[in-house]
Amino acid sequence: xxxxxxxxxxxxxxxxxxxxxxxxxxxxxxxxxxxxxxxxxxxxxxxxxxxxxxxxxxxxxxxxxxxxxxxxxxxxxxxxxxxxxxxxxxxxxxxxxxxxxxxxxxxxxxxxxxxxxxxxxxxxxxxxxxxxxxxxxxxxxxxxxxxxxxxxxxxxxxxxxxxxxxxxx
Numbered sequence: 001x002x003x004x005x006x007x008x009x010x011x012x013x014x015x016x017x018x019x020x021x022x023x024x025x026x027x028x029x030x031x032x033x034x035x036x037x038x039x040x041x042x043x044x045x046x047x048x049x050x051x052x053x054x055x056x057x058x059x060x061x062x063x064x065x066x067x068x069x070x071x072x073x074x075x076x077x078x079x080x081x082x083x084x085x086x087x088x089x090x091x092x093x094x095x096x097x098x099x100x101x102x103x104x105x106x107x108x109x110x111x112x113x114x115x116x117x118x119x120x121x122x123x124x125x126x127x128x129x130x131x132x133x134x135x136x137x138x139x140x141x142x143x144x145x146x147x148x149x150x151x152x153x154x155x156x157x158x159x160x161x162x163x164x165x166x167x168x169x
Contacts, residue, residue: 007094007102007121010128013157015087018044020150021135022080024142033145040138041073047134048079051086054123057108058093067111094124 025044030037046069056063074082102121110116118126132152139149159166 007124008091009158010154011087011090011094011124012161013154014128014131015084015091016157016160017135017150017152018083018087018131020152021138022076022083024147024150025138026076027147028142028145036141036145038073040141041076041079042069043134043138044083045069045074045079047131048083048086050130051090051127053111054127055086055089055093057106058120058123060106065111090124090127 021044025037025040028037028040049065049067049069053063053065053068097120102124103119105117105119106123107115107117135152139152142149
């Protein structure tokens, strides 16, 4: 599997896992558990904001974010639409990259004003691990509320989309 096809698979997995998690967060009773419901949305929103900040860095454009989360908390429906669009953007973006572009170093400024430099490939890897970390946190919250967290694993995704992988030769 080439780097770009692996990155494509990882971002398709990320999109799948995000959708599974959005369903799980929808199941949190906001009246019974308002703090947990809001925290889950805030964590998802943080991940989305970081994705959008790095999207701007990747294409050399400015962004309007001054922090790694927004002051206001979006509704789950609003956030779900934004996450879907962002995930689709990344899948399309990766498909357009060449190996030299993946290796290209990008200079940027973090929201705290500190300077940074990473290759495109490193930025993309960061987004995969960052999203997984926060999805895991939310999955733990779902478990604490006695809700079933989604199976957020790459192997689960691969076997879900390619059921033939379950069959032995």
